Amino acid sequence: MIRTPLRYHRPRTPDEASALLVEHRGDVAVLGGGTQLLPQMNRDQVHVGHLVDLRGLGLRRIEVTDDQVVVEALVTYADVLLSRDLSRAAPHLRRVAHGVTGGRQIRNTGTLAGSACFAMPGSDMPAALVGIDAILRLHGPDGAREVRAADFYVDAFTTVLRPGEFVLAITIPRTAARTGYCKVKHSSGSWPIATATARRLDGSATVTLGSVHATPLHVDVSDLASNGPVDRAALADRVRSALPAPWTDVLAPGDYRARIAGVVAARAFSELEGVPA
Ligand SMILES: Cc1cc2nc3c(=O)[nH]c(=O)nc-3n(C[C@H](O)[C@H](O)[C@H](O)COP(=O)(O)OP(=O)(O)OC[C@H]3O[C@@H](n4cnc5c(N)ncnc54)[C@H](O)[C@@H]3O)c2cc1C
Structure with a gap:
């Protein structure tokens, strides 16, 4: 139960939403689907006097064009799973959304x-977005700006969002990139312990690991892939050395995550390259 007085706002324009966020700075939160925020407020972990619900802005569109896929801020996992256009244009995003647990309510x-x-x-989405070069379209008191997902994450639970800013949409460029994916978790119903998105585009090869570090870990391994498949032993070494402070939570200690990160990265490349890990 939320025990403190709460004012609900439903702005009609992005400018109005930003103005409310600035006016009530320090005592306000953006409300998306509420699946994280509202339980936190119920548990007394988040205390704000104002909620700015984005639903008055629409923001439920998925738009697929020749060069990009735009997923607006209120698009749910279910919307992604139901969109045939998105499945064709951004299959990796669909796959990641499919793996999110919590049942129908969360989807x-x-x-x-x-x-x-x-x-x-420990979430799936941040590293998945970094791994496919997504861009976040933000709106704030000074207007709109775009930030690459790779530059969005500062620390655990901390992003570059400034006071008054919120995410309007996520844009995914449609490139000829191929991806491979691996996710390790305790059971089909649990959150990830480690994820890896392997990607090859033109001459470059990268792997983005999720749930193993406070922020998504993006590692360029192009030099390990110059003569065909990525060298697995060198990949494991590269990932290990890129992970000085592995993430610990109730699902797994950091040293376990550090031990498996290289293997998870190798499996993602195995899927991508069709070569056993
Ligand atoms: C039972 C359960 C199982 C789950 N399983 C998984 C899982 O397996 N993998 C996984 O990755 N996740 C999992 N989740 C988490 C789930 O993915 C998130 O709860 C959900 O995506 C958050 O979206 P929301 O719209 O509900 O966010 P909200 O709860 O509305 O908001 C979350 C935070 O983001 C802020 N916010 C929301 N929208 C915006 C915006 N547009 N701009 C700026 N700030 C914004 C809010 O202020 C708040 O701080 C699970 C959650 C539950 C409850």
């Missing part, structure tokens, strides 16, 4: 943007 209510903004290290 139907939780938004990709909410997960991106919550910036929880």
